[in-house]
Amino acid sequence: MNAGHQTTRRLAAKAGTPICRSCRDTLSRNYVSAAAAAVQTDSQAAQHIPPVAQASTQTSYGINAGVVLSRPPQITRDLHPFESAFFLYQRRLNERSALPFTRYFYYKDRTPADREWKRKIKQRLTPARDIGRYKGYGDEAWNDEVLIGAKESDFNWQVERLLEDAETTGLEDQPAEAVSSAVTPKKVEHEAVERPMSRVTEADEKNDVKSLNRALQRTLYLLVKDKEGRWMFPQDRLQKETLKEATYRILEYAAGVNMNTWVVGNVPIGHYQHNYTKALKNAAGLDEVGLKTFFMKVRIMAGQANLKENQFDLKDFKWLAKDEIKKEVEEDYWRQIKNMLAER
Incomplete structure (x- = not known):
């Protein structure tokens, strides 16, 4: 289109009057060409997005199954x-x-x-x-x-x-x-009246932390001491099994078979993440940078823990309330597990 046609088209557009066929065809071709160019530009831009750089080595976390075994309150709480x-x-x-x-x-x-x-x-x-x-x-x-x-x-x-x-x-x-x-x-003669049992037991007076007949108005949790001297909930590496299957195995291997327990639900109630100071190679050839432990909630109905034949080389165990657990475990461990535990 020459300069004369362009001037004529602009004036006609301003005046609202029809324009000649040549100007109209030229205008249509110009719009179509501009739209095609825009589509091509967007397509080319999408094709030239640089790929995300991938790390030369893949990392992963080891997966543990943990058990939060608890004894619920046996009596009503103390009055405020x-x-x-x-x-x-x-x-x-x-x-x-x-x-x-x-x-x-x-x-x-x-x-x-x-x-x-x-x-x-x-x-x-x-x-x-x-x-x-x-x-x-x-x-x-x-x-x-x-x-x-x-x-x-x-x-x-x-x-x-x-x-x-x-x-x-x-x-x-x-x-x-x-x-x-x-x-x-x-x-x-005085009539014999049955006296109520005391809210304070002999285990309370002796502070026997291995007894389940203590702190009857509180929830008690099983803590075990590993070979390195750290207090934590029973746990082990997850194998070719579900979390619920692993829970039963860990309870048997850690605390024996003399407990009647009930696994509450099929999903974990929380998890704990521990990062290594240095990555380790696992069996799959990946760099393992830490451990993630997923905890299952379990209730003890009867029996008692027994570490005599445990397969995790555990040294000791305690039944503790929430505020007592805080004093025994590491600070980072407590920060990640405290919201899983009941105040009472």
Whole structure:
């Protein structure tokens, strides 16, 4: 297209008037050529992207299977001081609310239960012996709060008072003549009451970390000590097996067969990555730069660990709670496993 045609085309485009056939054909050819050139340029650019440089040697990580074997809590957790105080407050509030009711609301008149109530209330001077005496009538009726450090707020003191109340009949402080005229001697004898087991066991008192009868309100985890003196969860190199199959094998090889266990789920609950200071050649000829251990969650239902015939050359074992584990394992190990463990 010459300069004259180009000028004519621009003027026609501005004016909105039709242009000649020659200018229109030339304009169409120019647009088609420009589009083809753009496509070719993009294709060529895509073809000339330099390939990503590949390393001369391939690296890999070794894969381990680990076992987080735990014993769940056996009893309820210890009460927070605020919870204990609130429980005592509710008990005293309940007693204060019950005082306006006549005792016949609870006991039928002239029944054995009514007579026992009269004797006990005369002896202990309060309806609820476990929370201390409360004077519901008089100038001091408002003073029903327990002072900080008072014996009434201690859980063990409350339990002992309840047991004492269950073992008494209300006749202990009365003269012998009154007792003999009221009931027969057999009924005066203390009735045996089954006492609850203590929350603190003998293993707690001795701090026996190998016992499962310790820290009953906490979750305990099995830790083993390897030949290098490091504390960790039982683990071994993953072979031609699944993680669940490896878990059963590691438990048997590490802690013996005298445990009834249950593998919780088919997927790991976490992993630990350890990098070597220097890469090692593995059996496949690759540079192994570290280990990745994938942990499976397991519960112990019965039995005990026994390292006598373990095949991993383990030296010792402990059953520890989460905060106790932190003091035994290495810092990097703890940082990567702590979120797998239960606080209680």
